[in-house]
Every structure is written in structure tokens, then in C-alpha cells.
Amino acid sequence: MKVMCDPKPPNASMSERGNEGLIEFYSSFKDMFEFFCKNTTIHGTIRLVCSSSNRMKTAFWTLLFLASFGMLYWQFALLFSQYWTYPVVMTMSMHSEPKMFPAITLCNLDPFDLVSEKLAQLDQMTEEAIANLYGHKTSIVSSRYKKDISVKGGSANLSSSSFQLNRHISLVMLKEPDTGSKKKHFKVGFKLCNATGGNCFYKAYSSGVDTIQEWYRFHYMNIMSQLPLIINISSHEEHIQNLVYSCQYDGEPCRESDYIHFHHQVYGSCYTFNSKGTDLFWKATKPGISYGLSLILKADQNDRLPLLSTVAGVQVMIHNHNQTPFLEHEWFDIRPGIVTNIGIRQDEVHRLGGNYGKCTVDGEDVGVKLLYNSSYTLQACLHSCFQDKMVERCGCGYYYYPLPPGAEYCNYNKHPGWGHCFYQLYNRLADHHLSCFAKCPKPCWESWYKLSAGTAKWPSTKSQVEYRANVDTLRDIAKVNIFYQQLNYRSVDESPVYTVNLLLSNMGSQWSLWFGSSVLSVVEMFELLLDIMVLSLIFCYRRVKAKKTLKMAQPLAISSISLTLENYRAVHEDLAADWNSSRTNQNVGTVAKTKNGNLPFRSICSKTPTPELNPDVVLNGFRHIKDHSVETDLNS
Template sequence: MPSPSPTFKKEVEMKREEDAALIAFYSSFKDLFEFFCLNTTIHGTIRLVCSSRNKMKTAFWTLLFLASFAMLYWQFGLLFNQYWQYPVVLSISVKSQQTMFPAITLCNLNPYRVNLVSKNMAELDNLARETLHNLYPFSIPASTLEDNSSVSLENWTNSEVNSSSFKLDDSIALVRMGGGKVGFRLCNQTGGDCYTKIYSSGVDAFQEWYSFHYMNIMSQIPPIIDISKDDDHINNLVYACQYDGLPCKASETEHFHHPVYGSCYTFNKGGTDEFWKALKPGIVYGLSLILKVEQKDHIPLLSTKAGVRVMIHSHNQTAFLEHEGFDIRPGIQTTIGITQVRWLGTSGPGAKFLPIWPLALSSQATHPSP
């Protein structure tokens, strides 16, 4: 029996190596395609090989396979497109319920004169007249200061103010600094630890200097003032007040003295009176005020502005009018719309709703009053 040729032996060895390999590499794409069609679980691919003798059947299954493959990628495209759009499900429910009206604080932009310190205020006015005369070629008309009457505080307190014990410190004078600036120097009681307040504007410097002396004078007035003994004093600022078509009560108004704006009044500070329940939205059902802003009884040198400082805030909240309030000028009618915001904390089991009234006006329409 003839021995096998070396070529046959080489082919047999290569066949064995291919069968023993972990990963089989096919010599042609046709063999790889046939192996894929015979071993895959994709429905219909085996028809591409078994029906190779029938060209019509092979073409039909080929088109069907390609159409199915295209449909698969089309579905993938729809899914990815929907994913990158980040769709959400939003559920909105509108409920109408009663809520408490916020607290409203009003202050006059120019504080009142008070007769308890009228003598000291007259001294300050004379010092201010001399200061302006020394710094600038300008004199304050005497009628500007003398025609301003004083607001009585006799019914507010039984304490007596000893005006003779207070002496206006004229050493704290407004002087010119270098570079066209104006300022004044402040020191402690021993004359040490001094610092100088310098302003580039003469108007700002004069008002700050006048305010400093004014605060020293007003410190003589007792800090606790019982407004219930003189309910008519609120009429100096509020001419008329209505809420939901009903007149406001003086007992629902709290009075306090602000160091910059003088007498201030807060409506509905506690937020417990049923009178201030908001039943319906709208201007007719809100708070309506007619305010009197007259500069006759005010201090003309303390402020050059005329109007009312207003702040809308939450109940039992301290009103920081210098930072959060807004001004309303006289001679106009102003409509302010507000929106209550509630913050819900979900970080713990004790999370609560926190109602606040931010100083963000949803709408404000201003037009001259008739």
C-alpha cells in the first residue's frame, strides 16, 4: 500500500489544528456566513443557506431578514431619542383655600419732629446752618426750619426728658478733606481710638453728619412708646385703611420707632387675627391704604426724599427696611401684586411647609392718582 504524500499529510495536520483551535478562523467570508446562519438562533437566517438552490426563495428570505434588521434599529433609534429628551410626568392640582394675609410695614421716608427734643433740634439746625455757610456759599432759609411744627409725644409716655442735661457736641464738625472730599471725625469718650468718615459727595456727608447728631438727640426719648394712648397719631401717616372692604382697626396695628425712618407701623404682625384671612384674590379683597406724606411736620435736613417706605414680610419677622423695603412716591396710586411661596423640606421626617413672602413683586402698576 502506497504511503500518503507529504502534501496530504500537511493538509490533514492543518485540519486537525483548525479543529483543535479555540477560535476558528475561516478561510473565506462565505464559510463564515454559512457557519453563522447554521448556528445562530435568529429566526429565518438558516433559510438563507438551506434554500441556496432556489434563488427566488433565497431573495425573499434575504429581504425579510434585512427588513427585520432595519425595524430593530429603527426601534433602537426611537428609544434613544425618547431617552435623551428626558420626558417627565407632571401632575398639577389647583386648590383654593384661605390663607393669612402677610405683614405690611410702613414708614415715612422723613422722620417727624418731636417736641420733647425741640430745643435740641433747634440747636442742631443752627449748627447745620453754620456748617453749610462755612463749607459752601449757601444759607438755609430760616422759614425752612422755623415753619416746621413738632409732633407731640406727651400722651405717649409719662417720662420727662431733661433737655438741659444734653449738650450738642459741636466738636464733631463737618470739614473739608483733601481731594475735594468732605467728612467728620469720631472719637471715643477719652478722645482716642478715632476714625474719620470721608465722603466724595457733600450731600451724603451732610446727611450722615446730621443723622449722627439726630440719633444722639433721639436717644433721649424712652424706647418703649405706648401707641394705644394716642391712636390718632397713626392718622398722621394713614388717612384711610380698608381690608376686604372693611375698615382696619387701630388695635391691629403695631407701632415702633425706626432709627432711620422714625415712626413705623406694622399691619397684621402676629398673623393670628381672623380679620386678616385672605378669602379671595384681587385688589378689591386686599389691603387698601390712603397715605398722607407731608413734609411740613418733618425734618428737612435729615432727608431730601418724600414718600413712604414699604416692606411686605412674614409674620413675626423683623422688618429690615433699609435692605428689603421699597419706596413709593407721593401723588400716585400704586397697585402691588404679591405671591406666597412655600418651601417644603424633604430631608427629614420633621419636614414642614415654610410660608414666606419674598420681596418679589409679581406685578406693579403705577399711575397718577385722580
Template sequence: PQASPPTLPEEEHGERLVELHASFRELVTFFCTNSTIHGTIRLVCSSQNRLKTASWGLLLAGALGVLYWQFALLFEQYWRYPVIMTVSVHSERKLFPSVTLCDMNPHRPHLARHHLRVLDDFARESIYSLYRFNFSDSMDALGAEVPGPEPAFHLDRRIRLQRLRPLDGQNRVGFKLCNSTGGDCVERAYSSGVVAAREWYRFHYINILALLPAAHEDSHDSHFVFSCRYDDRDCHAQHFQTSHHPTYGSCYTFNGVWAAQRPGVTHRISLVLRAEQLDHLPLLSTKAGIKVMIHPQDHTPFLEHQGFSIRPGTETTIDIREDEVHRLGSPYGQCMDSTGSVDVQLLYNTSYTRQACLVSCFQHLMVETCSCGYFFYPLPAGAEYCSYMRHPAWGHCFHHLYQKLKTHQLPCTTRCPRPCRESSYKLSAGTSRWPSSTSADWVLAVLGEPSRRNPWPSSASINLAKVNIFYQELNYRTVDETPVYSVPQLLSAMGSLWSLWFGSSVLSVVEVLELLLDAIALTLLLCCRWLCGSRGQPRAATRVHPPSQRPASGPVAADTTSNAPGPGCL
């Protein structure tokens, strides 16, 4: 009788811990049959119809291509790190902001009165030569000169006020600033003669002040602030900080630590101020009034950028609304937080602001490029202020450097980011005549102002001004930068696209990863078999089994092999 074929042991019929398919065709067939991805089973069930198989293959390949194209667009937008602005409204008690007030009466320093008298004579000659007007009788008295040592100064008469070449048919007035050799000159030209005269006088004026010692006396008018009350309480001297501005004169900064309890004009700070023009410089200050700036506490006020003027003889009511801006840092943008640092040594002992950083950066570049510092800004350690007595060509150097700053050619813009948290104030003001014509006499008498002969004094003849500042509402807006795509939103968008094109879930992605791992493992196993077979002994001729004796196709266990190769193989 014919012997029956040997049977495999019972343990060989059981499942192995890790099994691999015998071929790539079998691997793909198994994946398409059991995958949860829509459309893959159509590649198997329609295998007898090659047209359908090819059509579904193209559809799946096209859907996969469109999916990854949309993924690329999504990641391209994500890596741009776009932000949107969200606005929210909050309500809480706020500290009253700082208020800086200047009398717009630049002083004549005692140590420079003689040099300023020489400059005034030079200005009188220049204006008379241009406009045939002599304002010697209209100038205020210079006052008696105080004896004492004056810095050596020689007025550079080569820098004179003159008519320049017309441009586009428009007459221009200005002055020229040349380099040390005189071969290269820049023109500071203005269409307005008033502006030209003021800028020309200001240039000579700061050259004189730059020679004064750092501790020279700056007189402050003790009668500038007549009265100050906040929320029915009197202000005291410790609530004010005094400073001096070369152009705006004596300045007072109100730094009260009071919190605004309630909004409205009844909870305000009210000040009565004197806008006097005694001992002033008529060519340097052409306006009479008070310079005001409202800014956050512990911030440096830059009056030339954000200040506004108040007219004498009026009562000005200013209401405040506060906005806060919260910016995102890297990678969504560049901003300066409270714990960060910038690549600029700040010259102000106050909180960080972008304007203070830009000024500090420009002053450092000014010292490096022109060997001296601009008089309106603080000095770095070891530097000195510019004056054509010590640096004859500093004006030419300053003009070129300042033009580069305005055209963003200096690195200061990138070195000085905006603060991550910034407060700003929106102001609205209303004015009325004060004191009125019927109450002017007794108001001026009570405040100690000299009596007026005119029973109906005009606002132009009154040197007083009243200012009321209050919160319009304690509600403040917060503007927050929010990412357009955060990581959860990015994953959600990717999942939506994957479901749109393949109708599957995260587990379907795991199935694809499993297919790739199986393919890699099968590739390594086949390569290992091929290498071991080529290194082993020559194989003996193998007998081909008839079809009836061939083993059934199915998964091959990873720890079993057919046609075992030579020693050292898996």
C-alpha cells in the first residue's frame, strides 16, 4: 500500500508569535482585503476585471496625491506661523497713568547767556538779510548775566541761514552742513522760512549746550503748577518728578500711585498751570502753551513723538481709554518680554519701550560713527556730546546717519522688537474758554496774576490753562495675538482631509504603518536568505514536488524556513 505523506507536528499548525507573508503579492492582498481604508478592497474583489482594477488603482493613487498636496499646503501655511487678532473687553480698577507737562519755555542757561546773546545777534542779521525785518525791539529782555566761568565757544558763521536753490519752482530756505574737508555738503532745506529759522537756531543752540558741564543748573519755575487735585485730594511734591527738556523747557511728571476707583469727570486729576513766556528763546520756541503727554508709569515720555499742546486761556478736558496689546513671541513673531534681553544697551532707567530702544541704538551708532553723541539723548559711558568746537563735521555725519535710520537702513529696527505686552491710551479732548470774561478778574486775582486793564481780557492775554484728565470708562480692550494653527488644530485639519479622501481614522493610519513595517521586514528577510544562500555550500539538485505534494500557500512563520540554507542563516 502507498504510504501516506508525513504529517507536521501539532505545534507547527499553531500560530507563531511573529509571522510574515511569503511574498509581497500575498502581503498586499491581505492588506487590501482587511484594511478599513475605503476603496482598497476594490483592488482585490475586481482582480478578474483588469479595467476595474486599473481604474480603482488610478483613483486611489490620485486621491493619495491630492491628499498629500493638500497636506503640503497646510504645512506651508502652518510654518508661516500666521496669527489672528482677538479682541476682548475687561473691567477692573486701573492705576492712573503718568502725566508729563512742560511749559514750552526753553531756558537760557546762566553759563551760556553770553554765547546765546552772540547767537541772537547772528540770527537777527540773518533774518534781516533775508526778510528785511529787525526784531530787536520785539525780543524779550535777556536779563542780567551771571558772572562765572563760561565754556570756550566760537560761533561757526559758515553755517548761516540762506536761500538755497529752488526745487520744482519752489523757493527754499535753509543751511548747509559739510564734512571735515568741505567737499561734501548736505542741504537742510525747508519751504517754510519759519521752520528753517527754528531748525537753524536749534542746531547752533545745541552746540552751545553741549559744552556746558553735565551738572549745570536747570531752573524750574515753581509757579508753573498753581494747583493739583486728584479725586478731591491735593497732590504733593512727592507726586511729581521734575526734568528739563532743551526745547520744551521745565517738565513735571505726575506719578501718583492712586487707582481709579470709578470713571467719569468727577474722579479726575485737575491742574491749573501757567504758560509763561518770560526769558524764552523766540526763535527756538514759536508756540505759547503747555506740552502734555499721557503715558504708562515708568515709561520715558518722548514729547516730540506723542505729546500734544494745550492753548493758554482754555480749560481742556481729556478722557482716557486704555488698550492693551499682547503679542506672541517666537516663532510667531519677535517681541520683547519682561524676562528677555535685547542686543542694545538701554540708556534709560525705565521700563522697556521700543522708542527708548531705538533712541539708545541710534545714540550708540552715533558715538561709533561720529565720535560723539546727540545732545537730545542720554550718553553712553565715556562719550561726550557733539559740538562743532570739538567735532567740526558732526552735523554732516548726523544727517547721513539719521537719514539711514528713517529709511530703515540701520540695524536698530531689528534689534529693537516691540514689547510683548504694551499699553496705549486713546484720548479725546474738549476745550472751552477759561476763565470766562465775567469771572476773569476775580480768578486772576485769587491766583495771583497781575490785574488787567481790559475788563474783557481775551484768551490770548491770559497765561493760565486748566487741564482735567479722567478715565472715560474702566472697561479696557485687550488685543491678543492667537495662532491660526496650533498643534491640535493642525492635527484636526489633517484628520479632516484624511477622512475626506479615504474615509478612515487614525487606526487606518496605523494599518498603513503596519503594512510598511511588514514590507521592510519581508525585504530584509528575503535579502538575508539570498545572501546566506550565495555564501553557503553549493546546493544539491532539488527534486521538484508534484503539485499534489506542494505545501499549501499561507503565511510563513518567521522562525521556520523552507529549503534551509547553509549554516549561519536564519
């Protein structure tokens, strides 16, 4: 709403100016647009009015204005389309400050202290399978010790259980399809069927070694899945002295409270140093070997299953605090008789969530319940999701991952078709056909360590006397030094390409380019749109009101008058004459009669307008109706 754009001139009469309202609106769209073009700060609009006498110029400036307007909003569309894609830019920065030493996990690669007899049977079955395939024997069983299982209150082993190795799942030689080559190609695999036996496939590899290891691992999982039913692994504690002979950090001996112990399904007894990352003892203030962690480890090569783990020594993983170590994905092998120096460099990444990317801060908003008692990681989420799918579709859990509540591990004595179900489900996960990758986002903050290693023979010949070790002992020990190469760390941060401030700045630049205007001009545009809507509503209201008034109007109530065609003409002729005479003599009160003696209607018609001809009279041809009520009333 605004004051009229065309105010009264100063010399207007006071009465006319007094009739104006306090707030008035435009009377038409033309007035509104004319006022806008004359008073707006947008360049070029005034030319639409000033050149109105020249239609060619008006048309030219109209086209130019519309073209500029179209180009402006085309640029706006490009800006918004880029903004709504939410692009990010990676910025890299270097920081240097004292840092907490990472968590270090060591595993002795000897998970077989709890089992002996069934694994020995599996080794014997493996020797027979290799002999049948390749025609030569191996000595797997004799290459390691056989230990009994110690249990509280007596002894027990897997032979006392109902578990039996399934010899029907054996290694076979598979001939590949004929490719026209003279040389025949074979694959080694093993057959897996579902619970009914109606659907089967061969798990095969082009390498016989890979097939034998996978086949051995499959039987090994079926053996180890029985352990929770027989023995409590967590109660079978081992002392760290069985793995670590010496431990020093920053020249100080390690404390007994600096590590935690757990048992891994494949890699045996494991110990994690500085798992929480809260003790200031592990604060790194200087880089270099002398200020890092130095360990002398037992790397016994006797108790090994070469078909499950081909590496002799100790496995080391460097990871973040409160994080589950996934040694099957990230590890470092420490070989016996060798000193290994591992330098650490740290990188950090900060990701944007929300519209800019899919990430989670703490995993609380993820639709997968973690089965690990640790902080959120992508691997922990994927493993938990896969285990849920495994329990849902196969009826049991994969032995390498923790179990959800109420589930049990798979073994082919109780779940005959679990292997068929597992490998098909795992292939779907590897091909990204399961929903786990969609459900598990990356962490919004993530830190990882880049490792560089160097090795040397250890101990040297001269230092053997100092360690007082014989040749057999030297074959079973190793040394590892873990340290920060430098305290500088690289931080990679995501930031939005288009922020709201940058978007408004670019829009302002485009607005100034095409119209040379400011923010107030934008306000004027919004005001114009508001005026258009208000004026449209006013016009609509007036139209609706006029229609209602027309419907409510009734025809003038007049008593029925019976007139002949002659009387009707005479009345009108006399009315015209009487009208002229009444103008000159208005005080005359006498009433004259018409020529035919009928009373004229001067006294009435002088005060009321002449009634219109009744449509019924016209349509009926002035039929004579015997009704003299009007004449009687007038004569009286």
C-alpha cells in the first residue's frame, strides 16, 4: 500500500483535496508500472516511460530490459544449481605439536594352544588331499607341537565333543573349459551345497595354494566355532612375558598397566599398548628412535599352522585409541632374527556432513548396531552389518566377527549349508550388492598412520655374547622400534565451495553487472510484486462484490397497468408536453386532462421516472386486460 503516485496539484481546491484518503492505492496496473519505472533505482526502466512517444525506442528498451532480466536470472540459475550440488574443496595444512603415541597391538600368531587333536586331524586330512592332488606327501603334522587343553577341574579337548570333520568337503581338481589351446588348464576347488543339497557350486582358485589355504581356513572355522561350547577362551589368560621380553618407551621401562590382553580368532594372543590414549606417560614430545617404543619379542616358529598363516614371527598393528584392531586388513610382520624400525607419520581428515557428504560423528545416527566395544570405524560397521545379514539369512554367525545377542557361530555339523550361504553372501558384499556400504558412512573425523620400515640383522655377532643366547634362541627372538619420524602432521579439511555469503556476493555481482543496482533495488522488486498481488486482489474483490449486488437487485414494483397501444402513445406524448410546460410554470397545481378524457400522470411522473415498458406487454402485443384499478385510483 502506498500514497497515490499522482498527487493533486497545489492549486487544487480544498474540497477536492479534502476528499482524498490518507492511504490510497493505484487505480490501474498502468499507473502502478508507470510509477515504478519513473521512481525505481534499476537502470533502464525509466527509458520505457520517457520514450513512450517513440514506439521504436520503447520496443527497443523493452527488449533490452527483458534480455538483461533473462540473462540475470539465467546466471542466478547457474549459481543456485552449483550451490545445491554442495561441492567441497580440500584444503591441506601442516601442524606441529606434541602428540599422543598411537595404540600398538602385538599378536603371536599362535592361536592353537587351546586345541590340538582336531587340528592335527585337519593337518592329516590336508596331507592326504595334497597327496591325492599332486602325488607327493608333506609333513605338516610333525612341524609343530601338540598341546593338551587345560581346563579348570580337569582336561578336555575337541575329541570329547560331538564335532566331526566333514570329509565330504574335500579338494578336487577342476578342468577349465576348452579354449582351443593344447595346454590343459586346471583349477583346484571344493564343493559347497545348501542345506538340502539341491544347489551347489565350487569354490575354486587358479592357484592351488590359495585354494588349499581357503579350504583349510573353512575347516578351521568349523573347529574353532566349537570352542565357546567347551572352553572359555577369555579365562585362558597368558602372561605378556611369553611374548614380550623387554619393553621401553622414551628410555623408560613400560608398566604392567600399560597394556590389555585379548584373544584373536586367527592371530592368537594379542596385547595392546596405550589402548585408551589418556596416560601422559605416552605423550610424544620428540621424534626419533630413542624417544619411541622399543620391544624385544618372542617369535617362536614351532607352533605354527603354515596353511593358515604362512608368516613366522609377530604381527604388529598401529592404530588409533579406542579402536578395534583389524589385523586381517592392516598389519606389519616382525620376522625373527631381525630388527625392524617403523617410522610413523600421521594424517588427519575432517569431512563435512549433512548436505555436503555422508559421514557420522560418533556412529549414533547409523542404522547398524556395532558389535564391537570400541569407537566407530568403517570396518567395524561393515563387519557388524555383514554379521547381521549372516545371522538373518544363514541362521548362524561368521566365526571371525562378534555375535549379536542370541546368535551362535556356524559349524557344518549343526548348519550343513552355512558355507554355501556364507560365500554367496560375501560375494554380494564384495560386489556392493548388499546395503552395508550404503548404511555405513565414513567417520567425519578420521586419523591414520603412514608407516615406513627398515630392517637389519639382529643381534649382531659381537652383541650375541651380551644377550648370552644360543643359536636356537636367536632364531626365535625379534626386535622392533616404533617411533614418530616427525611430530609434524598433515590435516586435510573439507570446506564448502559455495557458502551463503559467497552465494549472495556472486548474486550481487551479477545484479550489478546487468542492472547496476543494489540491495534496495531488490526490495523495490519485491515491493512491485507485492503491489501486483494486492491490486489483483482488490480487482477480484470488486468484481465479486459487483456480481453479488447485481444478483440482489430486484425490478421496480409497479402495479399492473392495462394500457392500449393508443393510450400508451398518448400518455407519452402528453408527458413530453407537460414536462416542457412544467419548466415554465412550476407553481401551477391544476391537473389537465388528456384529449381522450383520461387523467395524465404529470403529478406522478414529475417525481418518479417513467417506468420502462413491461416486457410482458411487449411480448403479448399490448393485449387489452380488463383491469382498471389504476384509472379508478387516479380518478378518485
